[in-house]
Amino acid sequence: MPEMTYWRALNLALHELMALDERVFVMGRTLRAGPPAEESSESRVDCETRSDRSVSARRRSVRRR
């Protein structure tokens, strides 16, 4: 039974939800892109969500064309 912060537990739950159910997606900007690492609320940073990443990829694809 691991010990972790409230913040990390929330990020873990989001990653688990998105990994298990493709209907789940996040609208917002605080989901970490990679697996959750130990962190405090002070280290809360913006990052791309899955939806953001797909939009960015489409934009890059359009620019290349």
Next chain:
Amino acid sequence: MAAGVGAALRGRRPIVEIMYSDFALLAFDPIANQAAMLRYTFGGQFDVPLVVRSTSGARGGGGAQHSQSLETLFAQIPGLEVVVPATPNDARALLKASAASPNPTIFLEHKALYTHRGLVDNDPLELGRACVARAGTDSTIVATQLLLHRSMDAADRLHAEDIDLEIIDLRTLWPLDIEAIYGSVRRTRRLLICHEAPLLLGFGAELAAQTQQELWSELHAPVARLGAARVPTPYSPPLKAALVPSVDEIVLTARALVHGR
């Protein structure tokens, strides 16, 4: 927010983040008039599996517009579920339960708890199940989020005076596990309710009313309540500290409740 409601109606399970629950008031129409009502107004044709994840409570110098505790406001909207996790384990398990729910769920994270550490297991939790955070015999305290932790500290201090407090973490305001409160109060015969939302018309008033109506003849003392004053949260740290019930206040109130003063 409206896009999230639409996605939920189309079978997706969006988790919409609003950084501060104070800002959720900008999105109150899609939350309170649309998401909360659509299953009812369309005769049960749709589920609305939407989670609105947001922060709540006073921390640091957030000031009046970043520190409100609006859980009572959300809990008064029929159709919404309101989740208020206090520990890392509950945060993880209840977020998953919220995402699995067919109903729109307001998931409020307390800012002051983000760095709080605790053990996390893999056991699922259901919405609407309070838990006994500490067993005791002399009085019941019902608390949520930051006030749960302050109540635990108060219980540690009063244990040295041979006052044994039972503490219930409500976990969700709706569904409301009122039977957990009744069960505890039937044993302890006393109840103190602690929350960070304003005391006036706060959810503690509802819990007190229901408990006194149900258990009037079994109570040894009137139900006591602690909550914030109905004032904007001050920016000044000392003033803000005076607003939210402290461990000292919980100790004094619980001690008076048990000793009948």
